[in-house]
Amino acid sequence: MSVILEVQNAEKYYGNKGNISPALNDLSFSVSEGEFVGIMGASGSGKTTLLNCISTIDTLSAGRVLIKDKNIATLKGKDLDRFRAECLGFIFQDFNLLDTMTARENIALALSVRGEELSKIDVKIEDIAKLLGISEILDKFPYEMSGGQKQRVAAARAVVTDPELVLADEPTGALDSKSSKALMESLGKLNTERHSTILMVTHDTFSASYAGRILFIKDGKIFTEIVKDENETRKDFFRRIVDVTTVLGGELDEIV
Amino acid sequence: MRSFDIALKNIKKSRSDYSIYFFTLILGVTIFYMFNAVGTQGIMKKAMCSSNTAVDNFVTVIGMVSVAVVIIFGLLIIYANNFLIKRRKKEFGIYMLLGMNSSKVARILLYETCIVGFFSLVIGILLGMVASQCLSVIVAKMFMMDLSDFKFDISVQALEKTLLCFIGIYIVVFLLNKRSVKKNKLIDLLTASKKSEKEVLKNSSASLALFAISIVGLVYAWIRVGFDGENLTIKAFLICVVMGFVCTFLFFRSAGGFLQKAGSSCRKFYTKGLNAFVVRQFTAGVNTSSISMAVISLLLFLALLFFSTGFSIRNYFNARLGNHTPVDITMDLFSLEPDSFFEEHDIPMDEWSSDHLMIPIYKEEEVTLRTLLGNHIEEASETFRMAEWDSMVGVMSLSEYNLIEDMYGRDRIEMNDDQYAFILDFDLMGEIVNGALRDGNKLKVSGAELSPAYDHVIPECVLMSGMEANLGIVILPDRVLASPECGLEQVSSFIAANYASEEAGASAESVLSELEDDVFYTTKNEIRSSSIGMTVIIVFVVLYLGIVFVISSAAIIGLKMLSDSIDSASHFTILKNIGASTHDRKKALFTRVFSFFMFPLALAIIDTFFGVRFVKGFMNAIGMINMAQGIALSLFIMVLIYGGYFLTTYEGCRKIVGI
Numbered sequence: 001m002s003v004i005l006e007v008q009n010a011e012k013y014y015g016n017k018g019n020i021s022p023a024l025n026d027l028s029f030s031v032s033e034g035e036f037v038g039i040m041g042a043s044g045s046g047k048t049t050l051l052n053c054i055s056t057i058d059t060l061s062a063g064r065v066l067i068k069d070k071n072i073a074t075l076k077g078k079d080l081d082r083f084r085a086e087c088l089g090f091i092f093q094d095f096n097l098l099d100t101m102t103a104r105e106n107i108a109l110a111l112s113v114r115g116e117e118l119s120k121i122d123v124k125i126e127d128i129a130k131l132l133g134i135s136e137i138l139d140k141f142p143y144e145m146s147g148g149q150k151q152r153v154a155a156a157r158a159v160v161t162d163p164e165l166v167l168a169d170e171p172t173g174a175l176d177s178k179s180s181k182a183l184m185e186s187l188g189k190l191n192t193e194r195h196s197t198i199l200m201v202t203h204d205t206f207s208a209s210y211a212g213r214i215l216f217i218k219d220g221k222i223f224t225e226i227v228k229d230e231n232e233t234r235k236d237f238f239r240r241i242v243d244v245t246t247v248l249g250g251e252l253d254e255i256v
Numbered sequence: 257m258r259s260f261d262i263a264l265k266n267i268k269k270s271r272s273d274y275s276i277y278f279f280t281l282i283l284g285v286t287i288f289y290m291f292n293a294v295g296t297q298g299i300m301k302k303a304m305c306s307s308n309t310a311v312d313n314f315v316t317v318i319g320m321v322s323v324a325v326v327i328i329f330g331l332l333i334i335y336a337n338n339f340l341i342k343r344r345k346k347e348f349g350i351y352m353l354l355g356m357n358s359s360k361v362a363r364i365l366l367y368e369t370c371i372v373g374f375f376s377l378v379i380g381i382l383l384g385m386v387a388s389q390c391l392s393v394i395v396a397k398m399f400m401m402d403l404s405d406f407k408f409d410i411s412v413q414a415l416e417k418t419l420l421c422f423i424g425i426y427i428v429v430f431l432l433n434k435r436s437v438k439k440n441k442l443i444d445l446l447t448a449s450k451k452s453e454k455e456v457l458k459n460s461s462a463s464l465a466l467f468a469i470s471i472v473g474l475v476y477a478w479i480r481v482g483f484d485g486e487n488l489t490i491k492a493f494l495i496c497v498v499m500g501f502v503c504t505f506l507f508f509r510s511a512g513g514f515l516q517k518a519g520s521s522c523r524k525f526y527t528k529g530l531n532a533f534v535v536r537q538f539t540a541g542v543n544t545s546s547i548s549m550a551v552i553s554l555l556l557f558l559a560l561l562f563f564s565t566g567f568s569i570r571n572y573f574n575a576r577l578g579n580h581t582p583v584d585i586t587m588d589l590f591s592l593e594p595d596s597f598f599e600e601h602d603i604p605m606d607e608w609s610s611d612h613l614m615i616p617i618y619k620e621e622e623v624t625l626r627t628l629l630g631n632h633i634e635e636a637s638e639t640f641r642m643a644e645w646d647s648m649v650g651v652m653s654l655s656e657y658n659l660i661e662d663m664y665g666r667d668r669i670e671m672n673d674d675q676y677a678f679i680l681d682f683d684l685m686g687e688i689v690n691g692a693l694r695d696g697n698k699l700k701v702s703g704a705e706l707s708p709a710y711d712h713v714i715p716e717c718v719l720m721s722g723m724e725a726n727l728g729i730v731i732l733p734d735r736v737l738a739s740p741e742c743g744l745e746q747v748s749s750f751i752a753a754n755y756a757s758e759e760a761g762a763s764a765e766s767v768l769s770e771l772e773d774d775v776f777y778t779t780k781n782e783i784r785s786s787s788i789g790m791t792v793i794i795v796f797v798v799l800y801l802g803i804v805f806v807i808s809s810a811a812i813i814g815l816k817m818l819s820d821s822i823d824s825a826s827h828f829t830i831l832k833n834i835g836a837s838t839h840d841r842k843k844a845l846f847t848r849v850f851s852f853f854m855f856p857l858a859l860a861i862i863d864t865f866f867g868v869r870f871v872k873g874f875m876n877a878i879g880m881i882n883m884a885q886g887i888a889l890s891l892f893i894m895v896l897i898y899g900g901y902f903l904t905t906y907e908g909c910r911k912i913v914g915i
Contacts, residue, residue: 055833077838078837078838078839081835081836081837081838081839082835082837084832084833084835085834085835085836085837086835088835090833090834092833096826096829096830096833097830098533098536098827098830098831100533100536100537100540100827101532101533101536105532105536108527108532109530109532109533109831109834110834110835111527112527112528112529112530112531112532113529113530113831113834113835113836113837113840114835115528115529116527118523118524118527121527157834161835
């Protein structure tokens with residue numbers, strides 16, 4: 001399987017001369033096509049910085065981010081806009097739906113900014129809505145939906161264009177447990193049925209258990225990585241994640 | 257940090273928020289000073305032909321209008337300020353959370369108000385001084401005066417007034433701000449930015465119906481007023497005005513729903529680029545602010561109508577001045593031998609006039625308004641209850657009247673020996689007399705029976721007058737006057753003259769002014785000065801109010817756009833994330849701001865088109881007018897003020913949403 005995302009020796013510093021604090025410290029990993037990768041870590045571990053640098057919102061101080069073998073740091077202006085439109089899909093914690101538009105229009109907008117043909121727009125929306133179980137609410141406005149529905153609409157918008165990489169930043173962060181479950185099942189479906197490549201940042205163990213591989217980040221470095229076995233149940237995988245987070249969060253020898 | 261430093265930093269920091277506010281304050285001060293100062297400037301005294309009462313009238317009228325203007329500006333500034341405060345509630349909340357007490361926060365506000373107030377007053381007054389001089393020059397040009405003794409002067413009176421009014425407004429603003437900080441609970445201050453306006457959902461079929469009704473109503477009112485204006489009774493006219501007013505509100509109330517429906521049913525357009533987003537944003541904006549949009553549209557309409565017709569009134573007065581002052585002086589002299597009369601008073605005509613005309617005016621008992629009106633006398637007495645119908649109307653012979661036509665540079669009138677004509681430039685009466693002339697009302701004079709030569713009165717003046725309300729002259733064929741059985745007798749002499757020189761004319765006028773019992777005279781100078789005085793007042797009031805209306809409208813839209821941009825800044829981030837290019841996002845923002853500025857203006861322009869037709873119809877009935885100048889002026893002002901606000905707003909919005 002081809003590699004979609006490659007992060008090589010990423011370093012990111014904040015602050016200026018004399019007062020520099022590293023947010024990313026020589027961090028490397030790669031994501032292959034069709035993978036569902038979770039990134040976990042405590043607050044301040046650098047996971048949001050990492051996501052921002054991958055999503056072209058921020059730039060690295062050193063190192064490279066390659067998406068489909070293309071160094072995103074070399075992209076500028078129109079090329080950057082086009083790259084963002086064609087290669088990336090975003091899902092945010094606070095949904096980021098346009099509240100003046102219906103669900104259908106929100107999803108359609110992602111297609112129409114790419115200059116998609118009218119005839120294809122409707123078909124694509126119906127397909128993705130069916131997959132994510134939001135067919136009934138397509139003509140509702142965001143304020144008429146529940147949080148879970150909003151997030152599924154946001155997910156639909158992110159993947160309807162078939163981007164190379166879907167970036168999810170704490171997608172369940174603002175959802176109750178029931179909605180979280182529904183959303184994560186939807187994301188799982190996107191991964192298995194549409195073969196979307198998903199990179200998800202979360203600190204919720206339950207959400208993470210839907211991923212196929214999890215990177216744990218601490219102090220800007222990869223602390224460890226666990227991969228779900230083919231025959232492993234989600235429950236078992238969940239336990240393993242809990243074990244790692246316990247170690248990650250509570251290193252007794254650090255307490256003086 | 258001292259409160260003053262915090263205040264200064266705040267202003268620097270939120271320049272883009274302050275830009276519209278500051279722009280409005282400066283414009284307000286400039287306009288206010290300019291119009292109040294211009295009346296006291298030397299050039300104005302000259303424009304009014306150094307007649308002090310005219311200047312006093314001008315200053316009084318502008319003063320009264322200024323009261324209204326101060327109220328408008330006061331409300332506008334409070335509105336703009338509320339927008340700023342709403343933006344900054346969280347900031348105040350944080351100050352208080354950090355332990356600053358509310359009186360210290362109020363002090364920061366006071367300093368801010370002082371800084372902004374000081375700079376707006378200084379810049380505004382400086383601009384106002386320049387602008388008032390420019391205005392003086394324009395006035396001078398308008399009335400063709402020479403500018404040789406033009407000098408830069410500063411009106412202390414206007415300065416005092418401007419300072420007083422605007423400092424008053426600033427104090428009110430400060431007190432309101434202080435109250436809004438003290439009254440609010442901390443939690444409200446901190447979470448103020450989170451409360452967004454609740455979505456106004458419109459029933460789309462109801463919107464469509466309302467929209468249709470409003471369009472029908474507007475079109476009806478436009479057509480009746482624009483194409484049938486002259487035949488409207490006052491009641492019908494008022495109905496049209498009220499209808500237009502109500503339908504304007506309905507229009508903006510329903511336009512959002514209609515445009516959304518129209519936009520989204522045009523699928524090809526709607527699913528192209530960011531069109532769907534732009535349409536949604538626009539229609540949602542129209543829905544939430546339909547009332548202010550309607551008010552803005554009406555204000556703009558009034559301003560445009562003022563500009564285009566106000567200046568035409570000036571043109572009309574100027575044109576009429578030309579038509580109605582063909583010579584320097586006209587007299588109705590109660591003497592049968594004018595030459596000896598003038599000799600007697602030591603002003604022989606040849607000494608002070610370059611050319612002149614003396615024509616006897618006759619009267620006869622059979623030539624009265626009653627006989628001229630014939631069957632239409634009842635209609636006339638309904639309109640003019642006080643008139644004395646049996647008083648005799650002056651008579652001139654055809655050949656002698658044509659001498660006047662020659663001197664005045666008008667076409668001679670022609671008629672047969674058995675005809676008569678009626679010279680009357682009093683429209684209201686003329687219309688009734690026209691009826692009688694059309695009926696062929698016969699006039700019996702000295703045994704001869706005469707029929708009308710024209711089916712209308714000849715709307716010309718014989719004696720000059722500022723108002724068109726002469727009693728009129730009947731023209732009879734020479735034969736009738738020459739016949740032996742003629743019962744006409746001369747009662748007075750008509751004299752028209754051009755001065756040999758200004759001085760000679762002035763000295764003759766001074767002698768005549770002592771002889772009120774013997775002569776009734778009107779001079780070109782008198783008419784000109786009274787007419788200019790009135791025109792200047794009309795033009796200035798129109799300009800003043802029009803500009804204030806345009807400023808208010810543009811400022812309200814600008815502020816609304818800015819506050820919307822704050823709410824929709826996140827939308828633009830979302831657009832960026834889903835892949836909309838910078839160019840597309842800029843275009844979307846531009847389209848949004850542009851359409852918000854243009855939408856009420858578009859309706860106002862259509863309104864104005866019909867409104868101008870109506871006024872034109874009215875004025876054409878009196879004389880020819882040319883609207884081109886007024887329309888050019890309104891274009892200029894609109895582009896300058898409205899365009900200025902548009903650009904400032906767009907720049908501010910661009911900064912707020914970060915593209």
